[in-house]
Amino acid sequence: MRKIIIAGNWKMNKAFSEAEDFMVELTDFLNVKKLGKVEVVVCSPSPYLEMASDFASENRVFIGAQNVNENDFGAYTGEISASMLASMEIDYCIIGHSERRKYYHETDDLINSKLKKLQEFEVVPILCIGETLEEREKGITEQVILSQLTKTLTNIKINNDLVIAYEPVWAIGTGRTATPQQAQEIHFLIRKWISEKFSSEISNSISILYGGSMKPENIRELLHQPDIDGGLIGGASLDIEKFKAMINTAVEL
Numbered sequence: 001m002r003k004i005i006i007a008g009n010w011k012m013n014k015a016f017s018e019a020e021d022f023m024v025e026l027t028d029f030l031n032v033k034k035l036g037k038v039e040v041v042v043c044s045p046s047p048y049l050e051m052a053s054d055f056a057s058e059n060r061v062f063i064g065a066q067n068v069n070e071n072d073f074g075a076y077t078g079e080i081s082a083s084m085l086a087s088m089e090i091d092y093c094i095i096g097h098s099e100r101r102k103y104y105h106e107t108d109d110l111i112n113s114k115l116k117k118l119q120e121f122e123v124v125p126i127l128c129i130g131e132t133l134e135e136r137e138k139g140i141t142e143q144v145i146l147s148q149l150t151k152t153l154t155n156i157k158i159n160n161d162l163v164i165a166y167e168p169v170w171a172i173g174t175g176r177t178a179t180p181q182q183a184q185e186i187h188f189l190i191r192k193w194i195s196e197k198f199s200s201e202i203s204n205s206i207s208i209l210y211g212g213s214m215k216p217e218n219i220r221e222l223l224h225q226p227d228i229d230g231g232l233i234g235g236a237s238l239d240i241e242k243f244k245a246m247i248n249t250a251v252e253l
């Protein structure tokens, strides 16, 4: 049975006290909730990871980082290594987010190196892939997705230690969401590719999340799709009430 993952990506938002208040309210809520196959993840800014991970006891909430460096250690001012994340018992790390591809020029090759490092230190990568609006309008969405998968997963062995997030770039932070059918089409494509490249066992067990303006109003329809196993949620995850509502929907399905 695949996990349904509801993952919040706070990006560069919240003061420390706001982050702490959020975690208190979230864990109070989760502690009295039957989560079943739903796993809740908060990807916090790096300075808050330690505080957030203090709330991660008893697997009610898992903590993710938003970035990692591809090197082991050394003179990389401002960076954070996979071994540092592992030493803080961080469970997940987002890589390949379109904002990092766009603003920090991260390539598929670099993302592949980051992925290998995370696996070496047993931090589960949340690998983001997705097409731009221009690519969708040109009709090359499938080509783009398959190329990103091929390059980022070169020489990678996977078991259950990988989460993929399909995030159409045109839907991130824009309020414009892929229709459930558009998202399902690409999720199916990803799962089929994983099955051919790795195995059907792996493709059946891997969680593929949708990301792109997911919110309480549209999560139900998206999660109803057979190949959508949760969400990577930006804007709507900043608001505890909206985040709780989305967890509730996932649990009810």
Ligand code: PEP
Residues within 6 Å of the ligand: 009, 011, 167, 171, 172, 173, 174, 175, 211, 212, 213, 214, 232, 233, 234, 235, 236
């Ligand atoms: C994201 O940051 O991965 C994301 C999907 O953002 P939003 O939900 O705000 O579109």
